[in-house]
Amino acid sequence: MTASSLPGGQSARLRRLRRDYFGSPLAVLMTLLSAAVIAWIGWFLLDWGVIRATFGADGTQETCVAHGGACWSVIAVRWRVILFGIYPYEEQWRSALACVVVGVVILLSCLPRMWSFGRLALVWVLGTVIFYTLMRGGVLGLVPVNEQQWGGLPLTLFIFVATGIIGMPLAIGLALLRRSEYPVIARVTGWIIDTIRSLPLLSILFTCAIVLPFMLPGFLIGEKLYRVLFGAALFFAAYQAEIIRGGFQGIPKGQEEAAKALGLTYWHRTFRIVLPQAFRLALPATINQFVIAFMETSLIVVVGFMELLAAGNTAFKTGEWKFAYAEVYVFIAAIYFAFVFGLSRYGAYLEARMNVGHRKD
Amino acid sequence: MSAIARTNVMDLTAPAIEITDLNKYYGTFHALRSINLTVSKGEKVVVCGPSGSGKSTMIRCINQLEEHDSGAIRVFGTQLDDNLGSIDEIRREVGMVFQQFNLFPHMTVLENCTLAPMLVRKISRAEAEATAMRYLEKVRIPDQAQKFPGQLSGGQQQRVAIARALCMQPEILLFDEPTSALDPEMIAEVLDVMVTLAQEGMTMVCVTHEMGFARKVADRVIFMDKGEIIEEAPPEEFFGQPKSDRTRLFLSQVLGH
Amino acid sequence: MTGPSFLRSRAFRRVTLQAGFVAGLLLLVLAATLTARTNLATQGLTSGFDFLWKSTGWEMNFSLLPTTTADPYWWYLLMGLMNTLFMGTLGLAGASVLGLVVGLMRSGRNPAARLLGTIYIEIFRNLPLILQLFFWYAMANALPAPRASIAFGGALINARGLYLPGLMVGPGTVALAVLSGLVGLGLAIWVLTARRFNRVEPRGQRRVALLAVLAGLIGAGVFVVLGHDPADAWVTLPALQGLKIDGGFRIQPEFYALAIAITTYGAAYVGEIVRGGFKSVGRGQMEAAAALGLSSWHIFTRVRLPLAFRAMLPILINQYVWLIKATTLGIAVGFSDFFMVIASSINHSGQTFEFIGILMAGFLLINFSLAAVLNRLNRAIALKGHQTTGSA
Numbered sequence A: 001m002t003a004s005s006l007p008g009g010q011s012a013r014l015r016r017l018r019r020d021y022f023g024s025p026l027a028v029l030m031t032l033l034s035a036a037v038i039a040w041i042g043w044f045l046l047d048w049g050v051i052r053a054t055f056g057a058d059g060t061q062e063t064c065v066a067h068g069g070a071c072w073s074v075i076a077v078r079w080r081v082i083l084f085g086i087y088p089y090e091e092q093w094r095s096a097l098a099c100v101v102v103g104v105v106i107l108l109s110c111l112p113r114m115w116s117f118g119r120l121a122l123v124w125v126l127g128t129v130i131f132y133t134l135m136r137g138g139v140l141g142l143v144p145v146n147e148q149q150w151g152g153l154p155l156t157l158f159i160f161v162a163t164g165i166i167g168m169p170l171a172i173g174l175a176l177l178r179r180s181e182y183p184v185i186a187r188v189t190g191w192i193i194d195t196i197r198s199l200p201l202l203s204i205l206f207t208c209a210i211v212l213p214f215m216l217p218g219f220l221i222g223e224k225l226y227r228v229l230f231g232a233a234l235f236f237a238a239y240q241a242e243i244i245r246g247g248f249q250g251i252p253k254g255q256e257e258a259a260k261a262l263g264l265t266y267w268h269r270t271f272r273i274v275l276p277q278a279f280r281l282a283l284p285a286t287i288n289q290f291v292i293a294f295m296e297t298s299l300i301v302v303v304g305f306m307e308l309l310a311a312g313n314t315a316f317k318t319g320e321w322k323f324a325y326a327e328v329y330v331f332i333a334a335i336y337f338a339f340v341f342g343l344s345r346y347g348a349y350l351e352a353r354m355n356v357g358h359r360k361d
Numbered sequence B: 001m002s003a004i005a006r007t008n009v010m011d012l013t014a015p016a017i018e019i020t021d022l023n024k025y026y027g028t029f030h031a032l033r034s035i036n037l038t039v040s041k042g043e044k045v046v047v048c049g050p051s052g053s054g055k056s057t058m059i060r061c062i063n064q065l066e067e068h069d070s071g072a073i074r075v076f077g078t079q080l081d082d083n084l085g086s087i088d089e090i091r092r093e094v095g096m097v098f099q100q101f102n103l104f105p106h107m108t109v110l111e112n113c114t115l116a117p118m119l120v121r122k123i124s125r126a127e128a129e130a131t132a133m134r135y136l137e138k139v140r141i142p143d144q145a146q147k148f149p150g151q152l153s154g155g156q157q158q159r160v161a162i163a164r165a166l167c168m169q170p171e172i173l174l175f176d177e178p179t180s181a182l183d184p185e186m187i188a189e190v191l192d193v194m195v196t197l198a199q200e201g202m203t204m205v206c207v208t209h210e211m212g213f214a215r216k217v218a219d220r221v222i223f224m225d226k227g228e229i230i231e232e233a234p235p236e237e238f239f240g241q242p243k244s245d246r247t248r249l250f251l252s253q254v255l256g257h
Numbered sequence C: 001m002t003g004p005s006f007l008r009s010r011a012f013r014r015v016t017l018q019a020g021f022v023a024g025l026l027l028l029v030l031a032a033t034l035t036a037r038t039n040l041a042t043q044g045l046t047s048g049f050d051f052l053w054k055s056t057g058w059e060m061n062f063s064l065l066p067t068t069t070a071d072p073y074w075w076y077l078l079m080g081l082m083n084t085l086f087m088g089t090l091g092l093a094g095a096s097v098l099g100l101v102v103g104l105m106r107s108g109r110n111p112a113a114r115l116l117g118t119i120y121i122e123i124f125r126n127l128p129l130i131l132q133l134f135f136w137y138a139m140a141n142a143l144p145a146p147r148a149s150i151a152f153g154g155a156l157i158n159a160r161g162l163y164l165p166g167l168m169v170g171p172g173t174v175a176l177a178v179l180s181g182l183v184g185l186g187l188a189i190w191v192l193t194a195r196r197f198n199r200v201e202p203r204g205q206r207r208v209a210l211l212a213v214l215a216g217l218i219g220a221g222v223f224v225v226l227g228h229d230p231a232d233a234w235v236t237l238p239a240l241q242g243l244k245i246d247g248g249f250r251i252q253p254e255f256y257a258l259a260i261a262i263t264t265y266g267a268a269y270v271g272e273i274v275r276g277g278f279k280s281v282g283r284g285q286m287e288a289a290a291a292l293g294l295s296s297w298h299i300f301t302r303v304r305l306p307l308a309f310r311a312m313l314p315i316l317i318n319q320y321v322w323l324i325k326a327t328t329l330g331i332a333v334g335f336s337d338f339f340m341v342i343a344s345s346i347n348h349s350g351q352t353f354e355f356i357g358i359l360m361a362g363f364l365l366i367n368f369s370l371a372a373v374l375n376r377l378n379r380a381i382a383l384k385g386h387q388t389t390g391s392a
C-alpha cells in the first residue's frame, strides 16, 4: 500500500513536491538556479552537438565553422585512427574482433553463475589467449604485428585485462601474506603494500619503462609494454590487496576455527572457506577498483603508448583537424563513459542485491 | 564402526585424552594453571565454571586451536607437541561444536557436511553425501540439506554443526557452550541430540551450564575457576556434596535462578 | 609426508618461513642492485649524489621562486616539490569546497539541485582524469591569440595564459604574508577544536579565534607594506602592448588546466564522500535535536555536520592522498611538478637510480606526513566508545 494509492495520496504528493521545490525562498532560488543551469547545459549540447553540427565524412573546417556547431566529420574521417591507432590498416578487423572478445569476457564475468575461481580463471585466460593471438598474429596464417604497432581501444582493453589477470592473483598473494600468522612476513608485506600505495602510478609506470631494464638480467627485460603492464598490475594489486584484507576482517574468527577443527589444511581453509567469503564482502569495492583501473589505463600515454586517448590526440593533431579537439575528446569520453558508467551501475546493483540478501538473514 | 581407514598412529586402547600439567599464558596472564585431566574412551565429561575461568581455553588446547606453553596433551596416545603432523592427525579424530555454530554461510547444509570428509578423508562425493544424509537424519533435519545456514533457525544450525562434526566420524567430540547462543525453546532440541550421542557411547567433553544435562549423562563433572581445576566428581556427588566453597557459591548462582 | 620430524615442527616452520621470506626479498634487491651496477658500469655512468650541486643547464617553466639554468639540481628538486605541494594544496582546497557544495546539493531535498549534483558527479567521476586534463589544456590553447585577448574584471585571458592584476611585491614577501595568514588561521582552528579549551565559554572561544585570524591578516598586511618597494606602483594591471601582454601576473595554461582538472575531478569524489557522510547520520539524532527545539541552522551546524564529518574523514584521507599523487599528471601537459623535474633530470643527467630514489622518498614523505596529520585529526575527533567506521 503506497501513499499514492490512497485517495488523499495525489494531493499529498503534490504538496510534498511543492514543499521540496518551493518551500522556502532558498528552495525557490535553488530550484530556479539549478533548473536554469540544467536547461542551459541541455540546450548547449543539443544546439552544438546536433542542431548546428556538421555530420558526414565530407565536412571540412570551412563548412563546420559556417554551421557553427560540432564538427563530427572529424570522427567520420578519423575514427579508425582513434579506435585502432597505427595497427596495419588491412588488419584492423583483427583489432575489432579482439575488442569484441574482451567485451564478451567482461560480460561473462558479470554473471553470478560464473563466480568460481575455476570458471573466472578459465574465461579470463582463454580470452587473453584469443586476444593475444588475434593481435599479435604469426600463427594460423595471421600476419605478425609487433606490440609497438598496437594502439587505440584494443590496447586500452589489453592493458585493462592484463592488469586484472596479473594483478588479481598478486593481490590475493599480498593479502594472504599480510594476514600471515608470522609477524615478520605480515609486517614486511604491509610495508611493501603501503609503499606502493603511496607512490603515484605514473612514477611506477615510468620506473618500469625506464629503470627496470637496468636492474633485470637480459632475458627478463622483454617488451616495454609488458614491463609497464607489470607495473600497472603491481599498483592495482597493492590497492586490491587492501580491499581483500577488508573482506577478511569482515569474516568472523569462528569460520577459520571451525575449518581448523574439521582438520582442513591451510590451503583448503584459505581457498574454500576464507577467500570466497572475503570476496563476497569485498565485491563492491573490487568493482570500484576495476573501474579505477580502467580509467588509469589512459596514464600509459605518458610512457609513450598509443592507447585510445593518445590515438585520439594524434587524430586531431594534424593541421586540418586541429580545431576539432572537443569533438574528438567527446567521442573518446563517450567510450570511456559507457564502460565506466556501466560497470559502476552494475556494482551498485550488486551491492543493493547483497544488502537485500543480508536483511533476509 | 566406520568405513574410514584410521591412520595407524592412534592407539585406541590408550586413554582418549590425557592432559598433564598443562599451562597456558596470554602474554603475562596465566590462563591455565597446571591442569591435569584424563578422559577415557566413551566417557562423558562436563566442564563448568564462572566466565573467564579458562574452560574454553582448555578444550581449545585439545585440538590446538590454542597453543599451550607447557605440559603434555595426549590423544589416544599421540602426543600433541610442536609437530604439525600430530596436530593434523588429532584434528581428524576430534570434532568440535562451537557456541556460535560457525557454519560456513556460503555453502549449503549438505556442502558444509561433505566438505571436510572429501578434502581431509579423501572419500568420494557420493559416499560423503550418503554419510552426511545419515547424520542429518540423526539430528532430525534431513529435509534442510539443500538450504543455506542463514535460512535456518539457531537450533537447526547448531544441529547441523553437530552433524558436520559427526561426518568426520571422530572418536571424540568437544562442545564449547553449544546452547548458550540459543533461545530457550531451541535448547531442548540440541540437548536431545547430545543425549542421544552420549547414549551411543561417544566420548564427549562438554563445556556447558546446563546442569540438567550434566546430571543426566555426565560420568564426571569438572569445576574450573581462575584457570585451575577446583573440583572433579561424579554428578551426584558434585551436586550433592560439593567439597569446595567456590563450587558451592557457583552452584548456588547457577541453580539459584 | 613423514620426513624427519623436525621439518614438521611449528618452531622450525616459524623460523624458516620468516627467515626465508626476508632472505628472498633481500636476495631480490641484491640481485637487482648488482645487475644495475654492472649495467651502469658498462655504460660508463657513475653513481653518487655529487650531481646535486651541479647546475642543470635547462629551464624550469614554472616555479614559485626564481630559477635559472645555472641553478643546481637540488634547488630545482626543491622547487619541483614546492610546485607539487602548491598544486596539491590548491587542488585539495578547491576539490573540498566544490565537493562540499556538490555533496550538499546531492543530499538536500530539492530535486532540481539533486539532479544537477548527480549530473556533475556522473560526468566528472566517470571520465579519466588525464582525459579531462587534456581537454582543459586543449581548450586553453585554443583560446584567442594575445591581441584578441578576452578581458574580464581587470584580468585577461588568451592562449598564452591567464593574466591577473596583482600587488607589486616580491615572492619572499608573499611567502611571509601567506605564512602569517596561515598561522592566524591555524591558531583559530586550534582554539576552536583543541580539547584543552573545551571548558571555555564558546563565545569567548569564538572571539579569541576571530582575533587570531585578524592578527594573521594584519601581520600579512604589515609584511606586504614593509616588502613593497616605494619606487614601484602598488598594483600591476595586465594590458596589451603591441603583440603581447605587459604587467599583471601570468598564470600558464599548464598550471590552470591542471588545477581545474584536479579540482573538478576531485570534487566529484569528495561530493560522493560528503553525501555518504550525511547519509550515515541517523535520523534519530536529527529528530532528537529538533525535539530539543534547535533551529534548522543549529541542527545542521551542531549535529548533522559534525557527525557527518566524522564519518567522512577516514575516506577523505585516502582521497586526499590520491589527489596529491594526481599532480604528477602535470608531466602530460608540461607543468613542472616534482615528477616532471625528476623525469627531465633523468633525461639530462642520466642519474636514473638516484633520481628515482629521490622521487620515491619525496612521495613517501608527502603522503605519510599528510596521512599522519589527518589520522591524528581523525583520532582526536573520533567519538569515544564507538567503532571507527572502516575506510574504503
Ligand SMILES: Nc1ncnc2c1ncn2[C@@H]1O[C@H](COP(=O)(O)OP(=O)(O)OP(=O)(O)O)[C@@H](O)[C@H]1O
Pocket (backbone or CB within 6 Å): B026, B029, B031, B049, B050, B051, B052, B053, B054, B055, B056, B057, B058
Ligand atoms: N586471545 C586471548 N588473549 C588474551 N586473553 C584471552 C584470550 N582468550 C581468552 N583470554 C582470557 O583468558 C581467560 C579464560 O578465557 P576463556 O575464554 O577460556 O574463559 P571461559 O571459561 O571459556 O569463559 P566463558 O564462560 O565466558 O566462555 C579469560 O580471562 C580471558 O580474558
Ligand SMILES: [Mg+2]
Pocket (backbone or CB within 6 Å): B055, B056, B057, B176, B177
Ligand atoms: Mg568460553
